[in-house]
Each structure stands twice: as structure tokens, then as C-alpha cells.
Amino acid sequence: MAVFTDVSPAQLQDWLNHSNLGQLTALEGIASGIENTNYFVDVTRAGESHHYVLTLFEKLTPTELPFYLGLMHHLAAKGIPVPAPVRLSNGIFWGELNGKPCALVTRLQGRSVLQPSAAQCAAMGSWLARMHQAGADFALQQPNLRGLSWWQATAPVVAPYLPADIQRLLEDELALQTTHAMTTGYQDLPRGPVHADLFRDNALMIDDTLGGIIDFYFAGCDTWLFDLAVTLNDWCIDVATGELQAGACQAFLSAYHAVQPFTQQEAENWEMALRAAALRFWISRLYDFYLPRPAAMLTPKDPRHFERILIARRAGRYPVLPQS
Numbered sequence: 455m456a457v458f459t460d461v462s463p464a465q466l467q468d469w470l471n472h473s474n475l476g477q478l479t480a481l482e483g484i485a486s487g488i489e490n491t492n493y494f495v496d497v498t499r500a501g502e503s504h505h506y507v508l509t510l511f512e513k514l515t516p517t518e519l520p521f522y523l524g525l526m527h528h529l530a531a532k533g534i535p536v537p538a539p540v541r542l543s544n545g546i547f548w549g550e551l552n553g554k555p556c557a558l559v560t561r562l563q564g565r566s567v568l569q570p571s572a573a574q575c576a577a578m579g580s581w582l583a584r585m586h587q588a589g590a591d592f593a594l595q596q597p598n599l600r601g602l603s604w605w606q607a608t609a610p611v612v613a614p615y616l617p618a619d620i621q622r623l624l625e626d627e628l629a630l631q632t633t634h635a636m637t638t639g640y641q642d643l644p645r646g647p648v649h650a651d652l653f654r655d656n657a658l659m660i661d662d663t664l665g666g667i668i669d670f671y672f673a674g675c676d677t678w679l680f681d682l683a684v685t686l687n688d689w690c691i692d693v694a695t696g697e698l699q700a701g702a703c704q705a706f707l708s709a710y711h712a713v714q715p716f717t718q719q720e721a722e723n724w725e726m727a728l729r730a731a732a733l734r735f736w737i738s739r740l741y742d743f744y745l746p747r748p749a750a751m752l753t754p755k756d757p758r759h760f761e762r763i764l765i766a767r768r769a770g771r772y773p774v775l776p777q778s
């Protein structure tokens with residue numbers, strides 16, 4: 455269930471009228487997703503059909519939206535397949551419905567895949583490199599709001615729920631990541647706007663082609679390597695065992711490298727990036743598991759999945775980055 459806030463056809467038609475966006479022909483709540491309320495919305499305008507997704511932001515505040523929606527607009531304008539936000543009559547990309555900030559974005563084709571093939575991992579790697587390049591001249595700056603400062607603030611909140619040995623793992627990794635973030639090697643890594651939540655469920659595939667990437671609402675400025683690590687940790691595993699698949703890793707990393715070659719410095723920071731990416735989602739899943747939102751009838755995602763991934767990366771189980 456992911457319609458936290460109901461919108462009636464009459465309410466939406468009234469909202470569309472303010473921006474002359476046309477006549478509503480279909481409105482359907484979307485069941486998946488855990489962060490926001492989403493609807494599929496069809497309208498006709500000047501005799502043509504348009505297919506959109508309406509998102510009501512349940513937690514985000516209007517101060518964060520210009521970065522996310524502006525980045526999607528910037529990437530879409532450069533031909534990167536992402537939902538393009540619709541500009542409203544107020545000249546910006548977001549408005550308000552039922553007391554929640556909201557946005558209308560174009561609906562993309564495709565379906566998410568549970569177990570991507572090597573060809574699909576390659577499509578993902580190439581998309582990610584092109585997105586990093588295309589985002590490099592985006593004018594707005596916003597940090598990754600689920601970055602180091604958030605881990606430092608949230609780890610002590612979830613730690614008391616964990617057995618002592620797992621608490622020690624959490625504290626040790628956080629301390630190492632804190633020290634690592636101060637090294638010049640880390641600070642000089644290529645960086646810019648990154649998606650930062652590029653899991654399989656955020657990619658819509660049409661066979662081996664990428665229809666597009668959705669859900670930019672954790673995007674922020676961070677190292678490209680962090681984005682790569684988040685994506686590899688989710689895309690290149692055998693879903694049944696959680697272990698990395700060599701063929702998928704190779705396809706994903708080679709495709710990225712062919713568009714945006716890896717630097718020596720990225721190779722040196724790779725293990726810590728993979729560990730950071732595992733730590734980030736371990737902490738957020740622990741938080742959602744032990745401190746769930748009161749109104750949300752949701753099954754929390756398994757935090758132990760990322761505890762195991764962190765342990766595997768600390769033990770050296772990861773592929774090397776290709777070098778030219």
C-alpha cells in the first residue's frame with residue numbers, strides 16, 4: 455500500500471485547471487512504493503493523451519524539491535531517460551494538494567526486474583555513467599541528505615536495539631568511514647549529482663533496454679563512486695543467495711568504464727565506497743524496522759540483508775574496478 459493521502463478526481467481536476475493541464479481521463483493509485491503517495495494520471499489536452507505520475511511527498515519539504523525536480527528536468531532535457539516534471543502555472547515544478555507538496559511527471563515505459571541479466575546490468579552501468587556526465591553542469595547544490603552526517607546522527611538511535619557484537623560492527627564501520635571521509639584521496643574523488651538509491655525497483659526495463667530511472671528523491675551531491683557502489687550492491691547479486699555474480703559485476707562495471715573511465719583514485723577508494731553504500735541502507739532499514747512511521751501499514755525491508763553485505767565487503771568479497 456502506498457496511497458497515504460487520498461486524492462479525488464474532482465480535487466485533481468480542479469488542481470489541473472489552475473495550470474491549464476487538460477481534462478482528467480484516468481486516476482489510479484499505485485500500490486508499490488514506501489515513501490510517497492503515487493497515482494497514475496491520464497489527461498487529454500488539445501486533443502492529445504498524456505500519461506503522467508502524480509506524487510504527493512509525504513516526508514519531503516518544499517525546500518528539497520527544487521533540487522530533485524530541477525535535476526530530473528536537467529537530465530530529461532539532455533535526453534537521459536528520466537521522468538520530466540511538468541512546469542505549473544506558478545512557473546515551478548511543484549504545487550500543493552491536500553496539504554502535501556506534489557509534482558506531476560511524465561510516465562515512463564517498462565517494468566522493474568527482480569533478477570537482472572548481465573545485459574540489463576550493462577544497460578544500467580552505461581545509464582549511470584551518462585547520468586553522472588549529464589548532471590555535472592547542473593547548477594543547484596544539495597548534499598546527499600542520507601550521507602555521513604545522517605549515519606552519524608542515526609546510528610546511535612538504532613544501536614540500542616542490536617546485540618552487542620552487531621553494535622560493535624556498526625560503530626566500527628561508522629568510525630572507519632568517518633576517518634576515511636577526511637582523507638585527501640576521498641575528497642578528490644569525482645563527484646556531482648548522484649541518484650543515491652538506484653535499486654532494481656527504480657529502473658523500468660523494456661527487455662534489455664532501459665525505459666528510464668525513477669525516484670530521484672534521495673538524490674544529492676556525492677561521489678560518483680558511492681552511486682556506483684549502491685547500484686552494484688543491489689543489481690549484481692544473486693537474489694536467492696545475496697552473493698555477487700561475477701558476470702553481472704563485469705557487465706555493469708565495464709559498461710560504466712566504457713563511457714566514463716575509472717581513475718586510479720576511484721580504484722583505491724572502491725572498497726570503502728561499497729562498504730559505505732551497505733552501511734547507508736543498513737542504517738535506514740534498521741531505522742524503518744525499529745522506529746516505523748505510525749500510519750504506515752508496511753512490511754519493513756530486511757535490515758540484515760545489508761548487514762550481511764557489509765560483512766562480505768569488509769571481508770574483501772567484491773570485484774576490482776576495470777582500469778584503462
Ligand SMILES: Nc1ncnc2c1ncn2[C@@H]1O[C@H](COP(=O)(O)OP(=O)(O)OP(=O)(O)O)[C@@H](O)[C@H]1O
Pocket residue numbers: 456484486487488489490491492507537559560561562563655656658668669
Ligand atoms: N515516472 C514514472 N513512470 C512510470 N511508472 C512510475 C513512475 N514513477 C513511479 N512509477 C511507478 O510507481 C511505483 C512507485 O513509485 P516509487 O518507487 O517512486 O515509490 P516511492 O514511494 O515514491 O519511493 P520508494 O521506491 O522509495 O518506495 C514504481 O514502482 C513504478 O511502478
Ligand SMILES: N[C@@H](CCO)C(=O)O
Pocket residue numbers: 651653735738739755
Ligand atoms: N531502496 C531502499 C528503500 C527506499 O528507497 C531500500 O531498499 O532500503
